[in-house]
Amino acid sequence: MSTTSTKLSVSDLDASYGDHQVLHSIDMDIPAKEVTALIGPSGCGKSTYLRCLNRMHELTTAATVNGTVQLDGADIYHDDIDPVLLRRHIGMVFQKPAPFPTWSIADNVLAGLKLTGGVPDNADEIVEKALKGAALWEEVKDKLDKPGTSLSGGQQQRLCIARAITVEPDVLLMDEPCSAIDPVATARVENLIHELGENYTIVVVTHNMQQAARISDKTAFLMMGELVEFDETSKLFSNPSKQETEDYITGKFG
Amino acid sequence: MMNKDQRIGGRIAEWGFRIVCLAAVIIPLLVLATLIVDVAIDGAQRLSWEFISSYPSRIPEQAGVLPALVGSLFVIALTGLLAIPIGVAAAVYLNEYGKNSWVANIIEINIANLAGVPSVVYGLLGLGLFVRFAGMGRSVLAAGCTLALLILPIVIMASREALRSVPGSLREASYGLGATKWETIRQVVLPMALPGILTGTILSISRAIGETAPLIVVGAVAYMTFLPDGLDSSFSVLPIQIYDWTTRPQPEFLINAAAGIVVLLSVMLLLNAAAILLRNKYQKRMY
Amino acid sequence: MTPKHTVQAYQAELQQLRDRLEAMTELVYDMIANAREALKTGDVELAEQTVQLDHQVNQQEVEIDRFCLEILVRRQSVAGDLRFILAAMKMVTQLERIGDQAASVCHAVTDQPPGLQPAGADLVDDVAQAAKTVIDKAITAFLQEGVDLAFEAIDADDDVNEEYDRASRKLLSQMSDGELAMETGISIQSIAKRFERMADCATNIAEAIIFALDAQDIRHRDKLASAPTGNKV
Structure with a gap:
């Protein structure tokens, strides 16, 4: 069980919006090909932290980052790294399913390739593979030319996951991927996350603690911009080491 | 209770x-x-194909609107060609690149103020800038430039609003897939903002087609016996023609003016209808 | 003190669970005391009353189990809360068994085998006393949330086993000497066994308390540690 290697190694990471520091020296080794969940109260910095992992944070006005994040040992904040290219290695799925409204289902799946240059000749194959990977193929194979937004919320979210895996990233970051969809769709997406965890390193932000417990191998608890506890999910939810963690997950919010 | x-x-x-x-x-x-x-x-009583296809005349019954109609269409086409690309580009800059910088804020406030400036002022500006300084003379080009200047603030503000209404989530999704800013704007943001931009453009074109005052200043003529044949040609437009007729002593010319108004309104409606159809076509692609 | 749950109904439910467990504990504690008393004095009436108490204990076992299930369903408890509820479910099972043992002792008293008092009762009472020590410590550990007391209870179980072995040997020699009728001897032996069992149940309770408070699973740890394939899960 302890044979997993580290995919993302975060050390002494600070992040701010202007004068407001939201993350305080986070140290964390995110294991490869496992699902890592980030939990914590609103405003604890978990989404900001996620966005630091593929350099989306710096797109926000006045946002700054200090510290290092290593992807397979290479610092992603090094001067030589192009953040645009980095994001093809570290994909992201957002809270609200956001298929491109003017694009068909197939085009949405290919979005990463279309946006960044070209669609190869075997586009149909890629679409099928990605949609199968996102457990959506059977539901949409007969209407690939329909708009992506014609799908239900849960299907849209899986479409967005398909879109994210089309560019074959190493890591998938998910920012509250189930918070805008119904329980059945949530179950489908959770199942998908679990399956994708076999082949991808996944980091999921969720404000649903039960969800974190269901889908993740490891869980990190953040509070007020600090990493309070990071441990095996089963350990953290049955016997957390820190009183703050215990109080938060059992629902004692002071 | x-x-x-x-x-x-x-x-x-x-x-x-x-x-x-x-x-x-x-x-x-x-x-x-x-x-x-x-x-x-x-x-x-005056509306007929003959009225539309005739040149102005001293005899009310023989007078027509052809040069003014062609002039109006010519000037409007030029106005659109000039104002839309510049306006959209300016809006893209303000919304996507210059966001939150103080320069952009000042520019934006000024643009909002410009939209409220009386149109005759634009006419005077056109006269000084295009007709005299740039040496365009009292030409179609000078009129197009003047009207483009007049509607530019509206185009910019409407486009800016349309761009702003594109959800941030779509931009983020695009960046998240490894797209650059340019790729995102071109392929995600602009297609989504297009219906809104078209709506703003329709409104501004409608305004331009009815403008009289700035074109009087720039030098539209009311009595044209030939069609404008180039950018440097002198020209007339429908509102000027109508205005001219209403100032004539013969009551028959008033009837001509009424018929001219109907033609002007029809052109306006046709242009609007075309633009609305175009907008709906793009909007239909979004659910 | 740790902060309270933000959901007050949840806080109240956990408190109610604790209260119910305490009530059941008291009931079982009374049964043990009664059984000892009845055994000493041969008070058949007290023995019969005590047997009746066992129905209440059984009833409470079912109710508390159902209540735990309800909390789990509604609150999806985690961490300390979850461990407390799981421990509570184990505790009620053990308390019910202790109640059964006490009832069995009382049944033996009502059968009135000849020679039970005072000789037989004296033989058993050392076992009963040792068992009571274990049960006292386990119950106090629960009431006072004391991990150390729970460990003491587990350690004290060894004394019970010693007392039981000693009593067994005495019984055997008395039976073989003919001092004690075979029938009576077997009856007394089984009563001693009941007290020894009560102490075992109390040990299990102590283990559940340690799990709830400290998240340590100390059950069978000596055996697991020496197991040939140490596959840690």
Whole structure:
């Protein structure tokens, strides 16, 4: 069980919006090909932290980052790294399913390739593979030319996951991927996350603690911009080491 | 506590408010309809293909609007060609690149103010800048440039609004897939903002086609015996023609003016209809 | 003190669970005391009353189990809360068994085998006393949330086993000497066994308390540690 290697190694990471520091020296080794969940109260910095992992944070006005994040040992904040290219290695799925409204289902799946240059000749194959990977193929194979937004919320979210895996990233970051969809769709997406965890390193932000417990191998608890506890999910939810963690997950919010 | 009669005061207020709102819709519509019907009845006797395809004349019964109609279309086409690309580009800069910088803020406030400047001022500006300084003379080009300047603030503001309404989530999704800013704007943001941009453009073109004052200043002529044949050609436009006719002593010219108004309104409606169809076509792709 | 749950109904439910467990504990504690008393004095009436108490204990076992299930369903408890509820479910099972043992002792008293008092009762009472020590410590550990007391209870179980072995040997020699009728001897032996069992149940309770408070699973740890394939899960 302890044979997993580290995919993302975060050390002494600070992040701010202007004068407001939201993350305080986070140290964390995110294991490869496992699902890592980030939990914590609103405003604890978990989404900001996620966005630091593929350099989306710096797109926000006045946002700054200090510290290092290593992807397979290479610092992603090094001067030589192009953040645009980095994001093809570290994909992201957002809270609200956001298929491109003017694009068909197939085009949405290919979005990463279309946006960044070209669609190869075997586009149909890629679409099928990605949609199968996102457990959506059977539901949409007969209407690939329909708009992506014609799908239900849960299907849209899986479409967005398909879109994210089309560019074959190493890591998938998910920012509250189930918070805008119904329980059945949530179950489908959770199942998908679990399956994708076999082949991808996944980091999921969720404000649903039960969800974190269901889908993740490891869980990190953040509070007020600090990493309070990071441990095996089963350990953290049955016997957390820190009183703050215990109080938060059992629902004692002071 | 929940008896109907205790709430009767509230229900009367509700009905009163409803009637006021309804009146606010109906009264302007009635006024407008009266005007249009009145003009249409007056002009009906002169409306014919001959009226549209004839040149102006001293004899009211032989006078037509052809040079003014062609002039209007020519000037409007030029206005659109100049104002839309520049306006959209400016909006893209303000919304996507210059966001939150103080320069962009100052520019934006000024643009909003420019939209409120009286059109005759633009005419004077056009006269000084295009006709005299740039040496364009009293030409179609000078008129197009002047009107483009006039509608630019509206195009920019409407486009800016359309760009702003594109959800940030779509931009983020695009960046998250490893797209650059340019790729994101071109393939995600602009296609989504297009219907909104078109709506703003329709409004501004409608405004431009009815403008009279700046074109008088720039030098549109009311009596043209030939069609404008190039950018440097002198020109007339429908509002000028109509205005000219209303100033003639013969009452027959007033009928010509009424018929001219009908033609102008028809052109305006046709342009709007075309633009709305175009907009709906793009909007239909979004659900 | 740790902060309270933000959901007050949840806080109240956990408190109610604790209260119910305490009530059941008291009931079982009374049964043990009664059984000892009845055994000493041969008070058949007290023995019969005590047997009746066992129905209440059984009833409470079912109710508390159902209540735990309800909390789990509604609150999806985690961490300390979850461990407390799981421990509570184990505790009620053990308390019910202790109640059964006490009832069995009382049944033996009502059968009135000849020679039970005072000789037989004296033989058993050392076992009963040792068992009571274990049960006292386990119950106090629960009431006072004391991990150390729970460990003491587990350690004290060894004394019970010693007392039981000693009593067994005495019984055997008395039976073989003919001092004690075979029938009576077997009856007394089984009563001693009942007290020894009660102490075992109390040990299990102590283990559940340690799990709830400290998240340590100390059950069978000596055996697991020496197991040939140490596959840690």
